[in-house]
Amino acid sequence: MVFRFDSMARATFALLTALLCVGGELIVLGLDYLGIATVLMMTIEMAIMAVFMIMFMMNPAGLMPMTMIHNKRGAAVICALSFALLVVGILLAPWPRRQGRAPADPTMDLGMSLMGPQMLTMLTLGMALFATIVATVVLATRRGRYDRFGDGLQDAPPADPVRGGLGR
């Protein structure tokens, strides 16, 4: 699709379609919760990402034809080759037979096997990522509290170009 589409909006929603298919695959695997949560998160994420992709690209309107890729021919060859390799791998690999029966709640088992022994690591990682997001936003924001409330933080109400809804 990236080779066919010349607008950022179409490419974004082609990517969303692919991600929705991933959610569908998860549901087929019996991981209902993860599949539906993937659909939910990816839809919102791609909707927000469309804003940023269009905001930061060279052609903001995105309706003029433009190419998304460099080295079109090389990229096409690499794509075709890796697709063929994967298909051959799927067809030729000796897949093992199912042993035992599927658990009652595969999502729970998957979570335990992924996270069980490393829960502390995961929690620490989550907090570190969250702190990074907050720090990035604080550093990137143009107007900090000193701009809003003055050097001594004494001005009330703050000098905002657009007032919020609470009259602060």
Next chain:
Amino acid sequence: MVDPAPLWAVAVLPAVLVLAAWATATVDARSTGPGREVLRLLVQQRRITRAADIPLVRLGTTLLPVAAVLAAAVLPFGFRSVSDLPDGIVWFNAMEALAWAAVWLTGWGPNSTLSLIGGYRFLAQGLAYELPHMLAITTAALGAESLRVGAVVDAQSGLWFAVWMPVAFGIYLLSALAMAFWGPFDQPAGVDAAGGAAGELSGVDRLLFLGGRWLLLVVAAAFAVPLFLGGGHGPLLPGWAWTVLKTAAVLGFLLWARRRVPTLRMERYMELAWVVLTPIAVAQALVVAVVVLAR
């Protein structure tokens, strides 16, 4: 326990939703209803703007009613739903998130400034309402200790969740309006932007988009019944009658609210949502969690 409905319910569900949306629109119009407008749109020729991205417009306008109907699949009518998924609440939320994509696509596609503004307004509105909304429906799931809509209904055979989770219920009603970008949250399709996301639509496209918005409103209002108002539980009458009555009451309240409250500017609601609604929704979830743990 919510039983699965027979297979023909899949075919009947969209028709029932359309009827309910039609009735709501008729009551809201306080006159003959939308019949003449629907006929006019059906025969109207499509207007196509210059350099429009037509597939995206078609996709957006179709996706909106489709998402509403898919969300209604987990909606119990009395004690029967088309599919009582084990993660029905997440399913509902995922389908309503598709409306984000639909409205943005509809705004983007026609290559027109005002409709683009409408589409982006809906994204801003989505960011404002989604977080308190998610916390509110999570609170209901927490009270029932299950993501299955049937289990949430079962948990309310005694006390309705609206009684002991009033904050979550209120936030849900607000976000139901915002989800359908209707009433005080109609800025994405607002008259100040000449119809916003719907501004360039005509003919069948317009019918699908605006009809889909009514469907979304009905589904959002109807989902408040199993989540907070006890579903089909009630004395004397059968379950389906209680569902219809309660849904009508919620819709009536939303229609009333539309007439009482003027359109809100999105940046104002954004601040309210993040500074007030999200913290009180978290506090409500905390209270419910403590009650559930102590039970």
